[in-house]
Amino acid sequence: MTAPIPMDGPLIPMPELTVAAIRHAVARITPSRVHVFDEHLAEAATNAQQAQSLAPLRAFIHVWAVNVAIARHPARAARFRALEALVDAGNEDPTDALAEIQQILQAATAEAGL
Numbered sequence: 825m826t827a828p829i830p831m832d833g834p835l836i837p838m839p840e841l842t843v844a845a846i847r848h849a850v851a852r853i854t855p856s857r858v859h860v861f862d863e864h865l866a867e868a869a870t871n872a873q874q875a876q877s878l879a880p881l882r883a884f885i886h887v888w889a890v891n892v893a894i895a896r897h898p899a900r901a902a903r904f905r906a907l908e909a910l911v912d913a914g915n916e917d918p919t920d921a922l923a924e925i926q927q928i929l930q931a932a933t934a935e936a937g938l
Contacts, residue, residue, distance in 0.1 A: 834896040835852070835853050835895075835896045835897075836849055836853060837906055838893060838936060839886055839892060840937060841889055841936070841938075842885075843865065843884075843885070844890055846861075846885065846892055847862075847865075849892045850892060850898070853892070853895050853896055854895050857891075860867070861888060864884060864888070868880040868881050869881065880904065886933075886936075886938055889936035890929065890932045890933055890938070892936070893930060893932035893933070893935045893936045894929075894932045900928060900931075900932075901925075903928070904925065904928050905920045907924055907928075909926075910926065
């Protein structure tokens with residue numbers, strides 16, 4: 825049985841920076857994205873093998889840890905999606921939206937310990 829999801833604050837604690845822990849977090853808070861996670865992991869593993877470098881796997885962990893750090897806060901995730909939609913629409917000057925997106929990414933990166 826899983827613990828109830830809190831209505832305020834983060835949905836889950838920030839996971840460890842391992843593939844298994846981040847995948848578990850993705851499955852818990854954004855289950856529709858697990859297949860994207862798995863596909864990206866397979867691509868990163870292939871690239872790491874071809875390059876004989878762990879850099880693709882490190883980049884993979886970074887991207888998904890930041891995604892989890894954003895998604896575990898529903899209000900922040902909603903704001904991030906709204907800002908992305910505003911920029912994608914191209915109907916107004918994106919400067920302020922891009923600055924706020926950058927702030928969210930910086931906060932999530934710090935929160936993930938990266």
